[in-house]
Amino acid sequence: MRYLSLLLILVFLSFVARAQFTYTLTGNPIVTTGWNMGGAATVSGNSIILTNSTTSTSGYIYYANPVNLTGCSQFTVDFEFKIDNSSAPPADGIAFWYITTPPAGFIVGGGIGLPNNPNGLVLLLDTYDNDGNVNNPLGSLRYLNGTNYVEGSATGQIGPDVTSQGFMTNGLWHSCQLIYNNGNLSVSFDGAPPVITGFNNIGINGYFGFSAATGASWSTHAIRNVSITGNTLVSPVANSPVTYCQFDAATALTAVGTDLKWYTTPIGGTPLPSAPVPNTSVPGTYNWYVSQTIPGCGESNRDTVEVIVNPKPTSPVLSYKNSYCAGEPFVPFTGGTNLVWYTTQTGGLGFNFAPVINTAVEDSFTYYVSQVVNGCESDRSTIKVKIITTPNTDFAYTVKYGCNGDTVIINNLTTGADFYQWDFGDGTGDTATHPTHIFPTQGTYTIKLKAINENGCADSSEQLADLVHLLDAAFAPDQDTICNNGLVTFSNLSVVAAVAHFYWDFGDETLDSSISPVHAYANPGVYTVRLIAQNFDLVDCQDTAFHTIVVDSIPVITFTTSDSVLCEGQGIRFIGDYTRNGNTGFSWSFGDGVTMNDADQAAHNYDSSGSFVVNFHADYRVCPDMDFAKAIEIKPFPLLNLGPDTSVCQNGAPIGLTDGINGANASAKWLWNTGETTPMITARHPGIYTLKVEIDGCETNDSIEIFKDCYLDIPNAFTPNADGANDYFLPRQLLSQGAIGFRMNIYNRWGQQIFETTKIDGRGWDGRFNEKDQPSGVYVYIIDVIFKNGAKEHYTGNVTLLR
Numbered sequence: 001m002r003y004l005s006l007l008l009i010l011v012f013l014s015f016v017a018r019a020q021f022t023y024t025l026t027g028n029p030i031v032t033t034g035w036n037m038g039g040a041a042t043v044s045g046n047s048i049i050l051t052n053s054t055t056s057t058s059g060y061i062y063y064a065n066p067v068n069l070t071g072c073s074q075f076t077v078d079f080e081f082k083i084d085n086s087s088a089p090p091a092d093g094i095a096f097w098y099i100t101t102p103p104a105g106f107i108v109g110g111g112i113g114l115p116n117n118p119n120g121l122v123l124l125l126d127t128y129d130n131d132g133n134v135n136n137p138l139g140s141l142r143y144l145n146g147t148n149y150v151e152g153s154a155t156g157q158i159g160p161d162v163t164s165q166g167f168m169t170n171g172l173w174h175s176c177q178l179i180y181n182n183g184n185l186s187v188s189f190d191g192a193p194p195v196i197t198g199f200n201n202i203g204i205n206g207y208f209g210f211s212a213a214t215g216a217s218w219s220t221h222a223i224r225n226v227s228i229t230g231n232t233l234v235s236p237v238a239n240s241p242v243t244y245c246q247f248d249a250a251t252a253l254t255a256v257g258t259d260l261k262w263y264t265t266p267i268g269g270t271p272l273p274s275a276p277v278p279n280t281s282v283p284g285t286y287n288w289y290v291s292q293t294i295p296g297c298g299e300s301n302r303d304t305v306e307v308i309v310n311p312k313p314t315s316p317v318l319s320y321k322n323s324y325c326a327g328e329p330f331v332p333f334t335g336g337t338n339l340v341w342y343t344t345q346t347g348g349l350g351f352n353f354a355p356v357i358n359t360a361v362e363d364s365f366t367y368y369v370s371q372v373v374n375g376c377e378s379d380r381s382t383i384k385v386k387i388i389t390t391p392n393t394d395f396a397y398t399v400k401y402g403c404n405g406d407t408v409i410i411n412n413l414t415t416g417a418d419f420y421q422w423d424f425g426d427g428t429g430d431t432a433t434h435p436t437h438i439f440p441t442q443g444t445y446t447i448k449l450k451a452i453n454e455n456g457c458a459d460s461s462e463q464l465a466d467l468v469h470l471l472d473a474a475f476a477p478d479q480d481t482i483c484n485n486g487l488v489t490f491s492n493l494s495v496v497a498a499v500a501h502f503y504w505d506f507g508d509e510t511l512d513s514s515i516s517p518v519h520a521y522a523n524p525g526v527y528t529v530r531l532i533a534q535n536f537d538l539v540d541c542q543d544t545a546f547h548t549i550v551v552d553s554i555p556v557i558t559f560t561t562s563d564s565v566l567c568e569g570q571g572i573r574f575i576g577d578y579t580r581n582g583n584t585g586f587s588w589s590f591g592d593g594v595t596m597n598d599a600d601q602a603a604h605n606y607d608s609s610g611s612f613v614v615n616f617h618a619d620y621r622v623c624p625d626m627d628f629a630k631a632i633e634i635k636p637f638p639l640l641n642l643g644p645d646t647s648v649c650q651n652g653a654p655i656g657l658t659d660g661i662n663g664a665n666a667s668a669k670w671l672w673n674t675g676e677t678t679p680m681i682t683a684r685h686p687g688i689y690t691l692k693v694e695i696d697g698c699e700t701n702d703s704i705e706i707f708k709d710c711y712l713d714i715p716n717a718f719t720p721n722a723d724g725a726n727d728y729f730l731p732r733q734l735l736s737q738g739a740i741g742f743r744m745n746i747y748n749r750w751g752q753q754i755f756e757t758t759k760i761d762g763r764g765w766d767g768r769f770n771e772k773d774q775p776s777g778v779y780v781y782i783i784d785v786i787f788k789n790g791a792k793e794h795y796t797g798n799v800t801l802l803r
Contacts, residue, residue, distance in 0.1 A: 023063055023208075025079075025226035035209075037061040039106055039113070047224035050094065050113070050212035053085040058106045058113035059221070062097075062209020063228075069098060070180065070202045072297035073258070074234045077178040079210070079226040083127060083219045084171030091128035091217030093137070095149075096178065097121065098208040106211055111148060113211030119146045120206055123178055123187060126151055127169050128217060135163035141178075141187055141196045158185055159198030165189075169219065182237060182256055234300055236260055236292040241306035242278070245376035250278045253305050257292030264288060266302055283311035313337075313378035316371040320383065324359040325457030326390040332356075333383070338372040342380060363387045391417035391451040393461040403541035405440040406467045410447070417451035417459075425465075442468050470497045473533035473543035475516075481550040481582075483623035484524050488549060492516045494533040503532040507549070524553035524581065552582035557626045559616045565697030568609040568634050576600040578618045578626070585619040591632075609636040638662055638695045642704040647686070649710035649738060649789045654684040657704060662693050669694045710738035710787040717800040720767030729799055730764040730783075741786030746779055746799075754779075767801050776803045 025032065028046040037043075040051045041059030050059035069075040081094050095112045097103075098121040105116030110130045114122060122144055127137040131152030142149065142156035167174060167189075179186050183201035186194035208228060212221035236257025244250055252275035253262070261271040266289050276288050286309070289302035316336030324330070333354045340350040345368050357365055364387065368380040394413040399406055412420065412434050422430040424437050425445035439445060448462040474493040482488060492502060492515045504512040506519050507527030521527065527549045534542040555578060562573035576586060578600065588596040588604075591612030596602045606612065615629040639661045648655055658680035662668040670677050673690040683689055686708040692701045713736070718729045730744065739760050746755035746765050754769040767774055783795040 021067070021069075021228075021230045023067070023226075023228040025061070025223070030224070032061065034064055035061050036064045039211075044222070047082075047222045048210075050210065050221040050223065051214050051219070053087075053214075053218045053220045055214055055216060055218050056108050057218075058108045058111075058211060058213035060103065060106050060113055060115075060209060060211035062103055062207050066205050066207055068205040069208065069228070069230060070204070072230060072234075072294055073182045073292075075180050075228065075230040077123075077208075077226075077228050078175070080173050080175050080224050081125065081168075082171065082173045082222045083125075083169045086127075086169055086171075086219035087217040089128060089136070089217055090169045090219040091215050092213050092219075093127040094125045094210065094212045094221050094223065096123040096208070096210055098202075098204070098206055100204050100206040103207055103209065106213070107148065108213045108215060110151060110215065111213060113213035114149055115211075117146045117148055118144050120144065120204060121200070121202060122149065122156075123176075124149060125168055125176075127219065128215065133163075137165045137168040138163040139165060139168075139187060139189075139196055141185060141198060143200045143202070157198075158200050159196045162187075162195040173224070181234060184237075235303040236290055236300065238290055238303040238305045240304060241308050243308045243310065243375065244278060244280045245310050245374075246280055246283050246312040248280045250280050252277050253288060253290070253307070255290045255292075255303065255305065257290070257300070259293040261291050261293065261299065262288055263290070263302060266304065278307045278309065280309045283309050285309075310374040310376045312376055313371055313373040315379045315381040316369055318369065318381070318383065320385070322384060323386045323388055323455070324357070325388055325455070326359060326361055328359050328390075328457075330357045330359050336369065336371045340370045340372060340377060342368040342370075344368065345380060345382070357385050357387070359387050361387065362389045388455045388457050389416055389453075390457045391415065391453050391459045393417070393449050393451045393459045395447075395449055395461070395463070397447065397463070397465065399465070399467065401467075401469060401539045403539060405438045406442070406469075407436060407438050408447070408465055408467075409436050410434055412449070414449070414451045414459075416453055418454045419452040421450040421452070423448040423450075439465075439467050442471075444468065469535065469539070469541065470495055471500075471533065471535045471541055471543050472496075473531050473545040475529075475531045475545055475547065477529070477547055477549060479622075480548065481552065481622050482521065483552050483582075483620075484554050485520060485522060486551070486622070487518055487520050489518045490516055490529070490531075492531070494531070494543075494545070496533050497535045500536065501534045503534070505530040505532075521549065521551040524551045526550050552620065552623050553579060555579035555582070555618060555620055555623055555626050557616060557618045557628045559614070559628060559630070561632065566606070566632055566634050567698040568606050568636055571603055571605050572632075573601065573603045574614065574616070576602075576616050576618070578616075582620045582623055583618055584621050587617045587619075589615040589617070591615075606634045609634045635696050635698045637698045638668065638693045638700040640691065640693050640700045640702040642689070642691060642702045645705040645707065647707040647709035647737070648683070649787065649791075650708070651791075652710065652789055654682045655706060657681050657683055657689055657691075659691060659693060662695065665695060667695050708737065710789050710791060712736045712739065712783070712785055712793065712795070714781075714783070714795060714797065715799070716797075717802055718767070719802045720773070721803060728764040728766055729781075729801075731762070732759070732764070733761050736760075736785070738788045739785050740788050742784070744781060744783045746781050748774070748779055749777060767803075773803070774801060776801050 030043050039059040040057045041061050042049050051057050093112045095114050097118055099118045100120050103115035106113050112124055122142050124140040129136045139162045141158045144156045175190055177188050183199050185198050187196040188194045210223055236255040238255040262275055263269050286307045288305045291300045291302045293299045318333050318335040320333045321331045340352055342348045342350050355367055365385045367383040369383055370378045370380045392415050395410055397408050397410045399408055422435055424447055445465045446462050447465055450458055450460045452458040472495040476491045476493055478489040504517055506529050529547045529549055531545045532542055557578035559574050559576045566572055586600050588602045590604050591614055611631055611633050613629055613631045615627055618626045642657055663679040670679050671692045672681055683706050686706050688703055688705045690703040692699055718726045720727050742760045743758050745753055748754050755765045778798050778800050781799055785793045
């Protein structure tokens with residue numbers, strides 16, 4: 001038993017060893033053990049020079065023993081290449097080949113060093129243009145069946161050539177990778193995505209290697225880091241994910257591989273007897289696992305096959321209008337996702353654009369619509385749309401004309417309606433079928449009808465109703481304000497029928513029946529004119545118009561003065577007396593160049609005497625303007641001069657006062673303030689004497705003052721305190737008049753004389769004795785005085801000194 005187990009292990013390891021391989025050309029210098037190298041090929045350090053830069057040569061290296069690279073359905077060829085030291089153009093390129101027979105007869109030039117008539121896989125890096133297409137350098141992947149490579153020919157192509165690859169000859173190292181996987185082949189350069197892909201199921205035991213060649217042109221062709229590897233058996237290529245809609249009919253799962261085994265777990269478990277068929281009744285994501293088995297390679301890892309069962313979408317719910325009135329604009333359907341429309345509930349051919357309903361005439365439409373979500377189609381929803389007949393509105397009317405309103409009788413001719421809405425154009429309406437309406441005022445009205453059926457469909461129409469009777473009384477006077485006895489022309493502006501009469505009442509008990517009369521008003525006043533217009537065509541009606549006429553009286557003006565006697569320099573007031581009806585303004589002219597406007601009373605002063613013509617002017621709106629002029633006499637004031645003021649001594653001779661200018665004028669009248677009325681009087685006492693003289697009503701006044709002379713006033717106290725008031729006793733310049741001799745002595749209470757003076761105009765005693773202030777108290781004075789009229793006076797008495 002132990003021997004049997006060990007044998008099984010050895011067999012398994014043998015399978016693993018056979019499934020894995022690696023063949024290399026690496027190292028420095030490169031190790032070529034097991035490889036055959038010939039022609040111009042040489043080892044140069046870590047690279048192999050297939051050809052040097054010489055013409056018409058070739059070189060090659062290939063693995064000496066035949067190998068089955070595809071035994072486990074996968075192998076990878078990795079190598080680096082460099083093409084430099086080239087002629088222009090470079091030639092001819094590098095080839096990798098995997099062929100059935102031992103290589104021989106390596107072809108120079110355009111054959112790129114390939115063995116003669118190869119049978120197998122070839123990868124060509126062709127740098128020289130042999131077909132005139134100017135698209136080299138190019139890459140080509142082919143499977144040749146015993147024929148040589150011909151550039152430009154499609155023989156044996158696995159995938160389209162990749163052309164114009166200029167990098168191949170830039171003298172730098174580049175990497176190339178060829179991958180075979182279950183018949184799928186790809187070629188890529190410098191780690192980029194594949195540029196050549198194709199399929200060819202290869203199953204040979206053969207020889208692989210590299211070659212290069214030059215012809216008339218040349219290049220150095222080199223390779224390095226060559227690695228041909230085969231891994232353990234790869235997993236089959238599964239078709240994943242597989243997508244179904246719920247309840248779809250399912251088929252068995254598939255994968256690309258050999259001797260497939262299906263599992264429900266990623267590892268372990270027992271293989272299913274056959275490829276599974278998914279159950280689509282329940283939505284969800286389900287996984288199965290698949291491996292492949294190749295004799296000598298064992299069983300591969302399992303690849304996952306994902307099955308997605310998408311739920312069946314719900315039927316779409318659309319927003320739409322299910323009924324239309326005929327002629328109503330169609331509203332597009334909205335809602336749902338990726339809708340599919342049908343004309344049948346099941347089967348039929350769907351379309352992915354929403355139908356547009358024709359609403360022009362009564363009809364009905366039925367559609368069926370589904371929606372597609374994640375590629376799955378829902379059940380169909382039913383869409384029904386109905387087109388309903390719209391009412392056809394029409395009506396006629398008749399008019400019964402009236403003086404205070406017109407009656408319109410309507411006959412409704414509408415069909416297909418159940419309800420009615422009337423608008424008569426005057427702010428009123430009705431819902432009756434055949435309404436009757438009274439229009440209280442004339443005019444043109446738009447009568448509108450809206451008819452509605454029980455389904456809500458409506459139609460409207462309207463008509464104009466002309467209710468103008470041609471009766472509108474109107475007139476205009478040529479003037480509405482006139483002067484007494486003026487004429488007014490009345491223009492008749494009435495709008496009437498062909499047959500009409502007019503009646504005029506001018507407001508002054510005068511009537512007329514002409515069309516546009518002329519009338520005179522004999523008396524002032526305010527008159528209301530009335531015109532009555534009467535029709536006799538459609539209906540016997542009348543209309544009345546009114547206007548007011550104002551008749552102003554013919555004006556009379558004059559003026560009076562505020563005084564009958566007018567003196568120069570005095571203010572005089574002029575008072576206008578005039579007809580106020582229709583007056584619009586005043587003006588005065590006073591005869592001395594002075595004027596005044598806009599006042600019916602005026603005040604004026606005349607600077608000189610004389611005769612002046614005063615004119616009072618009054619303006620009127622319609623009657624003539626008026627003037628009144630009158631001459632007035634301005635009298636001068638009398639001249640009067642009583643002379644300068646004078647003085648009189650007590651008991652002296654009297655003074656005569658007289659009017660020396662007007663004394664001989666018989667018209668003069670005098671009045672003194674003493675009551676005397678003569679032109680001259682005698683004044684014996686001091687005082688003010690006034691005289692008023694009047695001539696022709698104009699008065700003049702003059703006054704003269706007679707002062708007291710020859711006197712002495714003695715105070716009884718003084719206050720010598722240097723305040724500027726009463727600092728001296730008896731200052732003569734203030735308290736005496738007419739003195740020509742004077743002596744004053746002052747004594748104190750003990751009889752001692754303390755002051756003496758004889759100055760007529762002295763200031764008096766200052767309350768000091770021997771430069772010392774005297775005390776407050778009573779002092780005795782003795783005064784003797786002689787006046788200019790010869791009179792002598794002697795005074796004794798007491799004076800009080802106050803401090």
